[in-house]
Amino acid sequence: MIARSYSLLFCALLLAVPSLAQQATGNNWPSMGATPGNSHYSTLRQINRANVSTLKESWRFDTGESGGLETTPTVIDGVLYGLTPSKKVFALNAATGKSLWTFDSGVKAGAPSRGVTWWTSGKERRLLAGIGSFLYALDPANGKSIASFGTNGRVDLRENLGRDPEGQSISLNTPGVVYKDLIIVGSAVPETIPAPPGDIRAYDVRTGKLRWSFHTIPHPGESGYETWSPDSWKTSGAANNWCGMAVDLERGIVFVPTGSAVPDFYGAGRVGDNLYANTLLALDAATGKLIWHFQGIHHDIWDRDFPSPPLLLNIRRKGKTIPAVVQSTKQGVLYVFDRTNGRPLFPIEERPALPSDVPGEVAAKTQPYPLGPGPFTPQTVTEATLTKRTPAAHAWAVGRLKELRNDGLYVPLSVGKDTLITPSFEGGGEWGGPAADPETGLIYINANMHSSIATLISSASDLPGRATYLAQCSVCHGDHRQGDPPSFPTLNGIGRKLSTAEITSTIHTGKGRMPAFPLEGKQLNDLLTYLETPSDAALERAASEHQTATEPAAAPSHKAQYTMTGYRRFNDPEGYPATATPWGTLNALDLSTGKYLWKLPLGEYPELAVKGMTNTGSENYGGASVTAGGLVFIAATNFDHKIRAFDKTTGKLLWQSTLPFAGNATPITYMAGGKQYVVIAAGGTSLNPRGPTGGVYVAFALK
Secondary structure, three states: OOOEEEOOOOOOOEEEEOOHHHOOOOOOEOOOOOOOOOOOEEOOOOOOOOOHHHEEEEEEEEOOOOOOOOOOOEEEOOEEEEEOOOOOEEEEEOOOOOEEEEEOOOOOOOOOOOOOEEEEEOOEEEEEEEEOOEEEEEOOOOOOEOOOOOEOOEEEOOOOOOOOHHHOOOEOOOOOEEEOOEEEEOOEOOOOOOOOEOOEEEEEOOOOOEEEEEOOOOOOOOOOHHHOOOOHHHHOOEOOOOOOOEEEOOOOEEEEEOOOEOOOOOOHHHOOOOOOOOEEEEEEOOOOOEEEEEEOOOOOOOOOOOOOOOEEEEEEEOOEEEEEEEEEOOOOOEEEEEOOOOOEOOOEEEEEOOOOOOOOOOOOOEEEEEOOOOOOOOOOOOHHHEOOOOHHHHHHHHHHHHHOEOOOOOOOOEEOEOEEEOOEOOEOOOOOOOEEEOOOOEEEEEEEOOOEEEOEEEOOOOOOOHHHHHHHOHHHHOOOOOOEOOOEOOOOOHHHHOOHHHHHHHHHHOEOOEOOOOOOHHHHHHHHHHHHOOOHHHHHHHHHHHOOOOOOOOOOOOOOOEEEOOOEEOEOOOOOEOEOOOOEEEEEEEOOOOEEEEEEEOOOOHHHHOOOOOOOOOOEOOOEEEEOOOEEEEOOEOOOOEEEEEEOOOOOEEEEEEOOOOOOOOOEEEEEOOEEEEEEEEOOOOOOOOOOOOOEEEEEEEO
């Protein structure tokens, strides 16, 4: 029944204690996660349980741009550093919101960025920012690029990947981490072929020189090479770190969670378990040498990336202190390890997994299941857990559930058959990650609670551009350009809305959730023809008319593959989740017992709330922060645009305020001019199906 088991017996009592990576942030918020170990924790207590109800808006900074924000600002010595939706870097007076400087690289960059990296040594100071395919080093005093870094102040991340740089689409949307004089970075890449490999790379923070690389798709002779098809290191891509990292400065270890290999949903070209995709890596931060690893999904065909930076903290067990690393997942479960050696601190079982019936696909024989802590999202959907919003919605959901393949976790997708995916492709856990309170050992994590539907189709086609469309675009926009509005717009009629130049620019630079695609020549021209033709039927007629009676139809030049028909929600006919509420939660977990102290709905749908259906919870992106003042601050919710403060012990709501846009980011807190501020980037996100998007930073302080 159980293929193999990683187990560690529980002791009677666990107690979490502060680690070096969790130490107080003081007056500053120096990195995306507040500390190198991503605690999201502040020792400040000027704002506390007793007075948080009097919190008022102090200032706001409007970037004047739309497109959304996911940025966690950095604050150092009274200066706040952030990014606009188009990835201009700026500095503000942290007490007033007054602009100090702005850096505009001139590079067009589509996806939003989650922050910048701060480095200091003695009197030297630098800001490092990922903009498009480049890593820039800036002088934080004036925002000017430092010419001695890389080439004219920047490093081209397309280089040193073992492939033609001009053919790579790569960006740095989550800030890198610092270890001594190194800036260590991951990458965001396309989720379809072609995509570059997800090498983890360390650059000299002063010169921009590459100091080491770790191949997440191993080359011949490297450990893990045998878990791929022989040529995968040359043809496959991704297995990248897009969500961020954690650094144990004391031990010199960088912890790197990776995502799936491409293509996400069909792995016939990468047969094997695919190390080091979907893996938590522990690397020597100075050299990039592998210390230990844990693969959370073998041969991923569900896009189950590790979605957030790891969290470092210490666990006390039987009188001994164990340095731990916690990794959240899209599956809604947590993995907890001894960070020195990778030993699980809660049992993990390898269980048999279902085979695939798709031609060429070889699904993994087993998958890992953590036995503790318990999941923070539902793992299955039954008739009893369907929506009860209205009798009609429930009846529809019951009927639809009967039509779906619903066999639990790790069910390989089928051709032409809808499969229920729970939790959804969007999580479970997402990029915000957990926050940790070193005073109590509690961690706080927000979660999405909906499900998705998916099916595969053949990507083979004789229509010009359709095979490219199916391989590159259909996973979001559907197999016939229909999209899944409002989450994913239809592309039918796109030629009447945008010019050829505008469509080409979007393909090359990306936009919102869409990455850039390095398509050129005939492949690009055929795709543009397909997108700008009103329908597939019109293309078929044109192809038929072009073909002469003596000219046989050309055989497809591409190898037959399979692709997903699009990210689709399991929603009822009115667009609400077809599963029961809550649809989003905030959870407090006691790592001393592996038990949840409290769980509560996070967010509302305003139109349902006015009808009396409150506390439904909603889809949410962005994380929480926790303070010594007894508070958990979180925005994240897509639809009600609120930021909230909860009592960190009881979960009681103590304060809330409405933002100009959804706050799909993590709030920060700091001191400036003797006053404690809470700041959130409010701009929405491409994952917010209702929009609109903007780019506003809002600061709150006591009256």
